[in-house]
Amino acid sequence: MSVPLVSPKREETAAEWLGARWWRSMRFAMAGLSFAWRTQANFRIETACAALALGLAVWARAPLAPILLTCALVLSLELVNTAIEALVDLASPELHPLAKVAKDVAAAAVLIASIFAVIVALAELMPKILLRL
Numbered sequence: 001m002s003v004p005l006v007s008p009k010r011e012e013t014a015a016e017w018l019g020a021r022w023w024r025s026m027r028f029a030m031a032g033l034s035f036a037w038r039t040q041a042n043f044r045i046e047t048a049c050a051a052l053a054l055g056l057a058v059w060a061r062a063p064l065a066p067i068l069l070t071c072a073l074v075l076s077l078e079l080v081n082t083a084i085e086a087l088v089d090l091a092s093p094e095l096h097p098l099a100k101v102a103k104d105v106a107a108a109a110v111l112i113a114s115i116f117a118v119i120v121a122l123a124e125l126m127p128k129i130l131l132r133l
């Protein structure tokens with residue numbers, strides 16, 4: 001049974017309220033994704049690499065979970081890196097050593113995840129691909 005809630009506009013059920021909130025959050029997240037896609041060449045390259053790795057994993061019948069997890073990690077960190085860059089540009093339009101640290105460390109996080117993603121992809125995919133050839 002749904003619980004009626006009182007809102008400024010009209011009475012709506014808890015399910016309607018939660019659904020509206022979820023869609024609102026989804027729209028904001030999609031706007032962030034769209035911004036990163038349009039402005040970050042690295043994000044587009046990493047998305048293409050992720051699609052290639054997943055395609056190869058399906059074709060070679062390799063386990064999908066490690067590839068999915070590493071792709072999600074790299075893409076998510078790239079999004080966080082983009083958010084940090086925007087925040088640094090807002091907070092410190094002038095050059096500042098701490099602004100440099102924030103941007104460089106955020107970029108390093110993406111680099112580390114990418115290096116380990118390549119290692120995971122090689123370890124999981126290469127044996128399966130060689131078996132299929």
Ligand SMILES: Nc1ncnc2c1ncn2[C@@H]1O[C@H](COP(=O)(O)OP(=O)(O)OP(=O)(O)O)[C@@H](O)[C@H]1O
Pocket residue numbers: 040042081085088092093094095096097099100103104107
């Ligand atoms: N406000 C600043 N103060 C000091 N150094 C900065 C500042 N902004 C950028 N830098 C330096 O320039 C580098 C590149 O910054 P930039 O904002 O151009 O990132 P980017 O090249 O767009 O990064 P990405 O390729 O990950 O999108 C930073 O990693 C940092 O070393």
